[in-house]
Amino acid sequence: SQTIHQWPATLVQPVGSPLSLECTVEGTSNPNLYWYRQAAGRGLQLLFYSVGIGQISSEVPQNLSASRPQDRQFILSSKKLLLSDSGFYLCAWSRQSGGGTQYFGPGTRLLVL
Amino acid sequence: RKEVEQDPGPFNVPEGATVAFNCTYSNSASQSFFWYRQDCRKEPKLLMSVYSSGNEDGRFTAQLNRASQYISLLIRDSKLSDSATYLCVVELTGNQFYFGTGTSLTVIP
Numbered sequence: 001s002q003t004i005h006q007w008p009a010t011l012v013q014p015v016g017s018p019l020s021l022e023c024t025v026e027g028t029s030n031p032n033l034y035w036y037r038q039a040a041g042r043g044l045q046l047l048f049y050s051v052g053i054g055q056i057s058s059e060v061p062q063n064l065s066a067s068r069p070q071d072r073q074f075i076l077s078s079k080k081l082l083l084s085d086s087g088f089y090l091c092a093w094s095r096q097s098g099g100g101t102q103y104f105g106p107g108t109r110l111l112v113l
Numbered sequence: 114r115k116e117v118e119q120d121p122g123p124f125n126v127p128e129g130a131t132v133a134f135n136c137t138y139s140n141s142a143s144q145s146f147f148w149y150r151q152d153c154r155k156e157p158k159l160l161m162s163v164y165s166s167g168n169e170d171g172r173f174t175a176q177l178n179r180a181s182q183y184i185s186l187l188i189r190d191s192k193l194s195d196s197a198t199y200l201c202v203v204e205l206t207g208n209q210f211y212f213g214t215g216t217s218l219t220v221i222p
């Protein structure tokens with residue numbers, strides 16, 4: 001069966017500090033991978049998605065970036081965090097064939113102070 | 114215009130009640146449709162896919178109306194454990210999923 005991991009689970013960072021969130025998927029190959037952010041009381045906002053190693057599409061211009069160094073690894077980064085980066089960050093995967101569902105990791109709760 | 118729109122609620126219903134949520138989507142090329150459930154401070158989890166002919170899973174019934182571009186979820190005989198936020202999700206292509214902001218449901222004893 002497939003599993004998706006995210007870490008860390010929670011993070012408190014000062015404004016201006018860097019960020020690195022990691023997501024890994026097990027039990028499947030060549031998945032589509034996604035990063036979402038959910039601000040308090042709001043819906044999920046798609047940040048990045050990837051259809052393969054090194055292939056990243058950005059949905060929203062901002063100070064975040066994503067990388068996919070391996071087939072089942074997806075990393076979300078920032079060089080300098082802003083207060084507005086606080087939120088619940090969710091990684092998800094889906095099958096390449098489309099027409100299927102997304103499966104979410106447990107998320108990382110980020111608070112920027 | 115948002116890709117997916119939902120009534121945020123909250124819906125507060127007594128145990129045993131029937132409750133319905135609606136969701137509209139803007140892109141007629143949307144291919145697949147889903148309802149997800151999200152508990153407080155947790156990740157969304159798939160509740161059910163929505164098929165053109167409508168589908169049922171126990172107390173949950175999902176309907177799709179392509180002509181009017183809306184999706185519905187009906188919950189019968191509500192349980193306390195049904196309290197959560199229900200997210201409507203639309204897939205445009207194999208890579209693009211759009212989420213509604215969610216409808217909050219609280220089932221009251």
